[in-house]
């Protein structure tokens with residue numbers, strides 16, 4: 436029995452016996468004689484592989500111009516962003532033929548409205564929960580006070596309104612997002628539609644002259660009746676992926692780019708569990724930013740690996756003749772799924788169409804200074820592991836599942852901490868830390884530590900199975916901070932810990 440077969444038998448038995456959240460969908464281990472098998476080598480498929488007959492019945496409109504992400508209205512004055520969010524069930528027409536889909540959405544929009552504020556601004560958001568279960572808003576990646584960060588300890592109960600308030604410090608410019616973080620319900624609330632982006636603009640932005648496109652990537656799964664189904668046992672194990680990868684709520688949009696033009700793309704992986712390996716053959720692109728804003732200098736880029744929760748800033752250049760197109764592709768990436776098939780073929784995420792010549796500014800050779808964090812005061816090792824024999828604690832960090840009443844360790848404001856995130860797991864788990872941005876110092880794929888080639892501020896880093904990642908960071912604010920796997924099904928099952936940063 437190989438490892439995958441072992442996992443399959445051990446974990447499926449355990450899940451079926453005890454998880455019991457949803458009738459098993461019957462997709463495990465069958466032939467999956469679906470679209471992926473029909474694709475020819477070298478072809479790019481329309482979408483992720485779909486083993487079900489749903490795509491014969493449900494069609495989403497595709498090929499429309501990339502939708503702009505609507506912005507949340509700001510009723511504050513200068514230096515103050517004041518807005519209102521409502522998390523509520525609503526009905527949208529996503530599929531063709533007038534098929535209605537019930538979603539949970541912020542202000543009725545999919546994705547939620549973008550919050551756009553500036554460094555130094557005070558942000559005040561009133562969230563009203565119109566769901567029938569508790570929710571919170573986590574300001575993913577932003578250095579907000581712990582008691583304002585939508586921790587699972589601070590649920591907003593059905594019918595309640597919560598006022599979140601924080602100030603965006605200097606140097607925090609970047610591409611963030613906001614999403615629910617109630618314990619046990621995060622995955623469902625996100626896959627039903629609750630997520631939005633949060634862009635902090637710099638007072639002095641070296642790329643301010645470039646036009647921007649925002650690409651919010653999210654997964655959607657529909658039944659043949661157009662409903663969003665609950666998670667299957669396989670989803671709880673492998674993490675949920677949908678049949679449709681949406682960009683700003685639309686399928687396979689067309690993104691315009693002028694010939695010779697350079698545009699700044701901000702890309703969010705707002706899926707529950709899909710590790711995206713993106714490629715744009717035929718067009719030149721470079722990496723200019725990560726989760727926490729700009730890099731020190733642009734970096735050459737072949738493929739972009741973007742884990743769930745992770746963001747990137749790119750500069751894409753219109754290096755094709757007028758009228759030609761390129762395809763933004765999701766390439767196969769094996770992440771150790773045990774109960775669902777791995778992606779075997781590239782599929783189309785979007786089409787980039789090159790139009791008439793547009794002049795644009797050059798990309799500066801340096802973007803902003805990023806200083807390396809010095810010698811750490813504290814070193815810790817956190818271990819990712821799985822115990823498929825125990826459905827109550829299947830996904831663990833350092834041998835434990837999350838306990839709201841347990842503080843796993845303490846740290847201090849201002850200390851430089853170095854954490855080795857060591858995977859003893861059979862699948863990739865993207866690590867996410869709240870409250871601050873970290874620098875990846877080195878990675879180890881089993882053959883020894885390799886220094887990271889450049890500095891970047893991140894709050895999510897994929898930890899491939901059986902590999903290790905070394906990070907350094909400093910927390911500037913006291914309080915209880917979460918760290919967890921950003922495959923949301925794993926987070927909900929307790930692949931999360933918390934530590935207290937003391938003043």
Ligand SMILES: [Cu+2]
Nearest residue numbers: 864920922925
């Ligand atoms: Cu995980």
